[in-house]
Each structure stands twice: as C-alpha cells, then as structure tokens.
Amino acid sequence: MKILALDTATEACSAALLLHGEILERYEVLGRGHAERLLPMVQEVLAEGGVALAALDAIAFGRGPGGFTGLRIAAGVTQGLAFGAGLPVVPVSDLAALAARAAVHHCRRHVLACLDARMAQVYWAAYDCADPAAPVTLAPERVSDPGDIRLEFVAGPGGQTPSECPLRFFGVGHGFSGYPALAGMLGSRLEGFDATLLPHAREVALIGATEAAAGRTVAPEEAQPIYLRDEVAHRR
C-alpha cells in the first residue's frame, strides 16, 4: 500500500508517505506558513521515497476538525493532487489521528482527543485505539463547551451500559492547555493527559491505509473539510 497523507488542521504542518509499511515524513510546527510549506513537503517525501504521485494507491488528508483555513489548505491540495493524478481520497478525522498518536506515544488504549476550538469551546471525541491504525469511535466527534464533555455516556467495550463503563481515558490535545480546568472536570475518568501532541500526517497515513484497504475511499471533489462548527455568521 502506497499512501500520501497531508495534515494542516492545527499549527502543525505535515506530510507523510507510507510506502510498503515504511513511513517517510515531514513535520513542522509553524503557526502560519502552512501554505508555503505543504507542497514542498509533498515533493520532498515523494522524492525521498523515489515514487511518482500517480503510482500511489490513495491520498489521505486530515479533514478536521481544526482551523478552518488550514483544513481547506489540506483539502484543496488533496483535491488537486488526487484529481490531477487520478487517485482516490481518504478523509481522516484529525481527532482520530491525534488519539492514535497519543496511544502510540503513551502506550494507552482509550483516548479522549480534545482540541481547542476557540470561542470557549472544544472539539472532542473518544476512541479505543487498540489498533492505532484503526481507532474505534467510542464517543463521536463534536464541538461543545469543555464542561459538556460527558464520558459517562460512553458505552463499555464489553457491552456494559454507559453508567457501568469502567473505562478511564488518556487525554490528548491542546484543549487541555486551552482550558486548564478541563482535566479537573473529568475527574477520575481521566488518567493523565498530554496537551502538547498535535495531529500528524503519520497517523493520517496509517489510518488512511486501513480505510483504503477496506475500500472506503471517495472521489477527489469529496475531499471536504469537516468543520463541526457551522454557526459562523449571524443573519441580519
């Protein structure tokens, strides 16, 4: 499986090339400047891997949630590359990619991914990352006030009712640094957190490969961001 993956959902900008199980990657925390760096990163990993764009199996991209303009940079570049080279696309959740990253870095299985959504809100979702290349959603992604994160509604892996669910979660994402009270609010359901990790194209590639292998790909024009927040203007 040969997958190119892109991510510009947060202040990190990254590209990764999954080539027969090996990963070549570029990752920079930029704040601004994703627009300048993304295509050069793509060119670099392809050159390093010695593989032509058209020889890939699919392009995966972090489709959000995240910064709106950044999401459209990855989505737009994915559209152009995929249409131009005749490749299918795999949209990958940035919360799932971030959860998978935390699972690998901290050897945890159950992860609550939580990104600062500004406007006093967070994007969040919970996953079972037993296989980090295929996170299983336990609580679907949504945008809410930090105080509205409810892990007691997450059903247990053994079919337990939500209230009996024994799971404790490891937290990841800058939602925890943006809202320092969050960890306390989650109480005993949280077993530590890492606010520094950011979504990375490496996990987007790994999850993308799983999806592509299962045939879950879309056409280039369907490489669309998932914003979660849709109230962006007020009618007069």
Next chain:
Amino acid sequence: MTSGPESKTPGFGLPGSGERPLSQGGISGRTWPPGEEGLRPHFRVLGIESSCDETAAAVWDAEAGLLAHEVFSQFDLHRAFGGVVPELASRDHIRRLLPMVRTVLEAAGTTPADLRGVAYTAGPGLIGALMVGAAVAESLAYAWGVPVIGVHHLEGHLLAPMLEPEPPAFPFVALLVSGGHTMLVDVEGVGRYRILGESLDDAAGEAFDKTAKLLGLGYPGGAALAALAEQGRGGRYDFPRPMLDRPGLDFSFSGLKTAAMLALRERPLDEQARADLARGFEDAVVDTLVAKALRALEATGRRALVVAGGVGANRRLRSRLAEAAAARGARVYYPRPGFCTDNAAMIALAGGLRLQGGERAGLALRARARWPLDELAPPPH
C-alpha cells in the same frame, strides 16, 4: 451561469505567441519529459478565480481564444447577511471549484495533456477564499507537471477586454470601476502599470451599493439602483461632483453617498422622486468618472480607454464615455458585460500571457489579501 465554447478570439499579436519554447524552472516534478512538447501544440491554460464571492474556472487558448468558462455567484448565500461572509464564501468555494474545473475542461474538449499551465487569482481579495483557489490550482499544476502562476486580480480586469473580438492594443488607459476599486491606470504592457489616480475612500461600486441600501434596494443593490435611475428625471437632484474642482485624478465618493442620505432624510419620497434621486446620484458618479477618464487620456496622450470592473457594465457610463471619447478621437474598449464582474477567463488570459512570457511560480500557495497593483513587474521575456 455560462459555459461552453466561446467565439474565437484571435491571438493578440504578442511576439512569439504560442511558439516560444518554455524555459523550465528547475523545479523537479514540474519538467515535462523531453519530446512531449510536440503533443501540446497550443498554449492552453486553465484559469481559476476565487477571490471573493464568485467561483470561476475557464480554459483559454492563445490561438483559439476562450474555449470555456463558468462562473457561480454566491449572491444567494450572502444576501441574508447583508454582505459577503468570508468564512461562508470559502466553504462554498471548496465545494464548487473542482467540479467546475472538471466541467470547463470537458466543455473545452481539453485533457490535462493539452494544458501548458494553470493560472489562479493570488490576490487581492479575501484571504481564505483566495487560499482555496491557490491550493487547488497549485496542486493540480504539480500533479499535471505544468507551470503555475498566481495572478493579480486587477490585472485580470485590466486585460479582460483582450478577450473580445476587437481587442485594444497597448498602450492604453484603463478605468477600473468595481465594488472594491476605482482607479485610473496607465497600461504600457503586461505588468507595466502606473496608477494615475484612485479612490481615496469608497469605491464607485461601493457608493452605488450603499446608496441602494439607503433606498431599500437590498444587497448588493448597485444594479437595481441603476435600473431605478432609468425611470428618473435628470436635473431634479443636483449632487456634488466629488473632486472635479480639484486637479489630479483621484476620486472620492463617500461625500456623495452622504449627500444622498441627507436628501432622503429631508422628506418622504414618492416612487418618482426616488427614481429622480437615483438618477441624480448616478449622473454625479458617471460625470465624475467620465471627466477623470478624459483627464487621464489627456495627461498621458493615449488614444485608447479600457473600462473594466462591475460598474463598467453601467449603461449610462458606457454611452457617456463613448460620446466623450469619440469627441476627442479616442476609442473605448469594454469586456462583454459578463466579464466586467469577476470571472476566470480574465485570469486564464492574464496568467497565460505571463506564462508565455516565461514567468513561473514555485510550490508555495500564494494568497495576498492586499497587493498593490504597481508592485507588479513585466514577465521576463
């Protein structure tokens, strides 16, 4: 929305049009395999525009002219908000742009192998909206292995009359009048622009839209105001002709809008009086634009005037300019009305001319909210 093959526009006599071998810019992945040059006999360019609230794509060919173009206006999307909402504009661009690219390529009977480059609007405009066009255009060009270029939106407008069957020849004076800009530019060639004068406050189109709003004509109501003015009687409202009494070629329209507001407050107006007011307003704007355009022709000694931008479609402006210019032995050139407003045909043309001139952009997506026109330089050749 329009699409499909357009009438043939002749190439416009630039030296080496379509013949010059492209010098490749040392970016690996962008060079064509040697020998493939012969498979791309025409200089054909895909153009992309997404700087504000119109999504557009077009295919232009240096010899055959415009082959296809399509524009989608987000008018309905923003109307309820009383103005363009940048985030909504960007969201719509990324949904519509790629399907539109597919459509124009099909309508032009063009495959990627026929293309010699991709041109996109790199500014000025809404940064998020521009970024969508930049991302799609740059990555398409990368995947196709063709050169790419970021075009100045106003350069597109300046050169748009060159898409018409009788294009103007350089040099000329251009009057650029839209909702975002009012300026007079001396145009010696591609990238050789000298700004002679511009609006110090509101653009002419902005004054139209704001006055239309005062008259309850909705948003954007500039065209509705012009239609209402058709029913009005001249001379009933004598609005100031801003800055006509002063030397120079700058404009100012905010005072005119205020004068219209004060006239509206004075007493309630019946339908005829509203039309008279619209007429008085339009006459004042048109008089000012015409007088300054003539001054610019005089100052530069040019014999050709290009009028571009949304207000360039205004009927009264067109007839008054035609009269006034003819009296001085000058000729006025316009794009067709559909190309006065934002479109990708003008971007494909302007980008195509620069690509033919050997200019190339790199792999960075270019999107500039502000970009002074006089920062532009001619292409290398």
